[in-house]
Amino acid sequence: xxxxxxxxxxxxxxxxxxxxxxxxxxxxxxxxxxxxxxxxxxxxxxxxxxxxxxxxxxxxxxxxxxxxxxxxxxxxxxxxxxxxxxxxxxxxxxxxxxxxxxxxxxxxxxxxxxxxxxxxxxxxxxxxxxxxxxxxxxxxxxxxxxxxxxxxxxxxxxxxxxxxxxxxxxxxxxxxxxxxxxxxxxxxxxxxxxxxxxxxxxxxxxxxxxxxxxxxxxxxxxxxxxxxxxxxxxxxxxxxxxxxxxxxxxxxxxxxxxxxxxxxxxxxxxxxxxxxxxxxxxxxxxxxxxxxxxxxxxxxxxxxxxxxxxxxxxxx
Amino acid sequence: xxxxxxxxxxxxxxxxxxxxxxxxxxxxxxxxxxxxxxxxxxxxxxxxxxxxxxxxxxxxxxxxxxxxxxxxxxxxxxxxxxxxxxxxxxxxxxxxxxxxxxxxxxxxxxxxxxxxxxxxxxxxxxxxxxxxxxxxxxxxxxxxxxxxxxxxxxxxxxxxxxxxxxxxxxxxxxxxxxxxxxxxxxxxxxxxxxxxxxxxxxxxxxxxxxxxxxxxxxxxxxxxxxxxxxxxxxxxxxxxxxxxxxxxxxxxxxxxxxxxxx
Numbered sequence: 265x266x267x268x269x270x271x272x273x274x275x276x277x278x279x280x281x282x283x284x285x286x287x288x289x290x291x292x293x294x295x296x297x298x299x300x301x302x303x304x305x306x307x308x309x310x311x312x313x314x315x316x317x318x319x320x321x322x323x324x325x326x327x328x329x330x331x332x333x334x335x336x337x338x339x340x341x342x343x344x345x346x347x348x349x350x351x352x353x354x355x356x357x358x359x360x361x362x363x364x365x366x367x368x369x370x371x372x373x374x375x376x377x378x379x380x381x382x383x384x385x386x387x388x389x390x391x392x393x394x395x396x397x398x399x400x401x402x403x404x405x406x407x408x409x410x411x412x413x414x415x416x417x418x419x420x421x422x423x424x425x426x427x428x429x430x431x432x433x434x435x436x437x438x439x440x441x442x443x444x445x446x447x448x449x450x451x452x453x454x455x456x457x458x459x460x461x462x463x464x465x466x467x468x469x470x471x472x473x474x475x476x477x478x479x480x481x482x483x484x485x486x487x488x489x490x491x492x493x494x495x496x497x498x499x500x501x502x503x504x505x506x507x508x509x510x511x512x513x514x515x516x517x518x519x520x521x522x523x524x525x526x527x528x529x530x531x532x533x534x535x536x537x538x539x540x541x542x543x544x545x546x547x548x549x550x551x552x553x554x555x556x557x558x559x560x561x562x563x564x565x566x567x568x569x570x571x572x573x574x575x576x577x578x579x580x
Numbered sequence: 581x582x583x584x585x586x587x588x589x590x591x592x593x594x595x596x597x598x599x600x601x602x603x604x605x606x607x608x609x610x611x612x613x614x615x616x617x618x619x620x621x622x623x624x625x626x627x628x629x630x631x632x633x634x635x636x637x638x639x640x641x642x643x644x645x646x647x648x649x650x651x652x653x654x655x656x657x658x659x660x661x662x663x664x665x666x667x668x669x670x671x672x673x674x675x676x677x678x679x680x681x682x683x684x685x686x687x688x689x690x691x692x693x694x695x696x697x698x699x700x701x702x703x704x705x706x707x708x709x710x711x712x713x714x715x716x717x718x719x720x721x722x723x724x725x726x727x728x729x730x731x732x733x734x735x736x737x738x739x740x741x742x743x744x745x746x747x748x749x750x751x752x753x754x755x756x757x758x759x760x761x762x763x764x765x766x767x768x769x770x771x772x773x774x775x776x777x778x779x780x781x782x783x784x785x786x787x788x789x790x791x792x793x794x795x796x797x798x799x800x801x802x803x804x805x806x807x808x809x810x811x812x813x814x815x816x817x818x819x820x821x822x823x824x825x826x827x828x829x830x831x832x833x834x835x836x837x838x839x840x841x842x
Contacts, residue, residue: 457682460633461696461748462671465664471695475686553685553728 323523327514328530336510337531343427343496343506344535348489350432355439362444373440380437386498389430393502395421423504431499435492442484446477478550486543490536497532507531584647586611586752586783587632592641594627594807601627603807605641609800611751612781616794616815619804620830625787628804629754632785633676634667646673646751668700675745679757681737683729683744689716690725693744701748708747715743719773735766739773746777753777755786791834795819803827 313319327333361373380388396417403411421429450473458468500509511524518524587609594602601624609615617625630636632643634651642659643650651667652659662670684692690712697708716722719739729737738758745753755774759767771793778784778797788794794801794815801818803811803826811818811827822828 451682453678453680453682454684456635457676457678457684459635459668460671460674460676460678460754461744462668462700463696464668464700467699471699472684476684479686550686553687553730 318522319526320520320523323520324526324530327511327524327527330514330527332505332510332513333507333527333531336505336507337535339505340493340496340507340531341535343424343431343499343504344489344493346428347431347435347496348492350428351435351439351488351492352443352485354432354436355441355443358436358440359443359447362440363447377437377440380433381441385430385434385495386501388434389426389498389502392421392429393423393426395426423499423502426502427496427499427504431492431495435488438488439485442481442488443477446479446481447473449480450476475550479547479554482543482546482550486540486546489539489543493535493539494532583611585609586613586646587785588642588644589628589632590642592628592631592638592643594624594631594636594638601807602631602638605807605809607802607809607812609752609783609785611783613799614778614784614786614797615800615802616798617785617787617802617804618789618791618794618818618830622806623804624807625804626756629676629756629785629787632752633671633674633754635676637661648673650674672748673751674754675748675750675752676754676756677738677741677745677758679760681729681734681741681761683737683741685729687728688725689721689727689729689732689740692729692740693747696744696748712743712747715746716740718746718776719743720769733766734762735769738762738770742770742773742777751783753782753784755784755788757787757789759788759790789834791819791831803830805830 358373358376361369362377364370364373399417402415402417402420404413404415405411454472454476455468458472463472496506497508499506500512503509505513507528511528515521515524585608587607589605589607592602592605593600605628607615607628617628619625627636631638632645632650634643637651642652648670649659650670651662652670653662653666654660684695687695690709693712693715694705694708697703697711698705703711713722713725716725719742721736721739721743724732724736724740729740732740742758758774759770762770767790771790774784774786774793775797786794786798796815798815801813801815802809803818803822803824805826811822811824817823818827819831822831
């Protein structure tokens with residue numbers, strides 16, 4: 265007993281001796297100089313933004329919640345959601361087709377990706393909008409037989425339909441590659457384990473392969489959604505009343521071009537910020553089993569918010 | 581011994597391209613028997629055990645488990661390969677434990693074990709979970725139901741994998757080098773579980789390099805070399821009094837690389 269006590273006391277004395285040495289962190293004067301220069305540049309820019317009358321901040325505030333602007337924002341968000349939905353469904357189908365051992369399916373999928381990824385989006389949008397020039401009517405029926413239903417192309421292809429076709433088909437080609445990389449990232453042993461437990465191929469895909477593939481698929485898909493949010497502004501050339509088209513309509517009349525473009529930019533940034541929070545939530549959701557933190561629903565939802573606000577590094 | 585064997589393998593050949601990896605394999609495993617497959621790497625042990633579960637296709641011959649063809653159906657005197665869905669059903673009596681565990685990393689231990697009973701065997705969630713907890717208790721992991729596989733050691737993962745395989749109440753359990761990916765000090769906890777299963781009469785086919793385990797637990801040992809079963813018999817016959825020079829050489833090499841036996 266006493267031996268142990270003596271040992272402890274001796275160690276404590278050693279600790280005391282050690283505490284006299286103080287460690288001074290290294291100094292980096294260069295960092296201070298760089299930070300000062302950047303701060304001065306930023307402050308002068310902020311000053312000019314606040315004082316330059318050309319920005320017309322009063323006009324920005326006036327139109328920020330204007331009805332046609334908000335309606336345009338609504339259409340932009342709806343178009344983003346609908347086009348991404350079409351793109352993701354097409355992407356999954358095309359990715360599965362590419363992996364198929366049926367050569368016709370895999371070649372058709374490769375051809376689809378090649379065409380719609382390679383052609384400029386603007387060209388695709390204009391092409392769909394002018395489809396009537398190629399096919400004046402859309403006939404539904406059996407191939408090589410008289411049609412059962414015949415519709416005028418110009419009536420079917422409204423700006424909305426052309427926008428969905430253009431954006432959705434283009435997005436599907438990109439999503440196909442993202443989904444394929446996700447499917448390839450899942451170890452072959454996972455499929456074998458599922459098979460050996462008697463799971464059908466469809467069940468294996470839905471419950472075992474896709475959830476794991478999503479961990480790889482979600483981050484680039486988040487990029488795609490934000491890219492899509494901005495790509496929808498291209499449909500303003502089809503006279504579709506999205507966010508950009510609605511502010512163009514206003515500055516076309518009032519010539520307040522800069523403040524109205526700022527209005528549109530603010531809304532695009534707000535939407536992009538919210539979407540990236542959703543992305544962080546999904547990344548944590550599908551990262552389950554790869555991070556050791558406790559993850560109930562609420563902390564999953566709050567984590568991206570708190571990490572965005574406080575930068576506490578809530579990652580893995 | 582007039583009952584039909586649990587596993588009946590008859591003149592099975594399997595080729596990868598030009599290479600014949602299984603040549604004319606015949607093997608029969610009785611109900612309640614433990615059969616260990618041993619042999620040098622590349623001998624075809626893993627391929628054979630994967631064929632029994634139809635993870636690999638065979639080129640000729642038949643494999644029957646519990647009296648049913650696996651992965652094929654006999655119609656009009658010919659064998660027809662089954663589609664994925666039908667093949668899944670034909671594996672019903674078998675489950676498998678893999679060298680690299682292959683647990684589902686996005687599911688908890690409990691979800692790993694109950695996935696197949698609930699969605700394949702259509703058990704109720706309550707009964708599947710009760711069974712899962714009993715199995716976890718049996719493999720000594722009662723407290724780990726809510727853990728994710730990434731939080732477990734290799735030995736614990738393999739014991740979960742065994743519980744997951746048992747959850748579908750298999751008549752035949754296949755082990756493909758279950759301890760080869762484990763740190764040496766974790767091997768015994770997995771072998772202990774397998775020993776218990778053998779004692780309880782579970783029919784098992786085990787590909788293994790653990791000669792001590794094979795000698796102690798196996799009823800039958802098959803020594804494979806170059807795609808053939810070259811020596812087959814009781815554990816004592818094959819491991820202690822092997823007939824063939826090849827078998828003796830292999831055993832001498834394996835035993836030398838292990839801790840010398842007293």
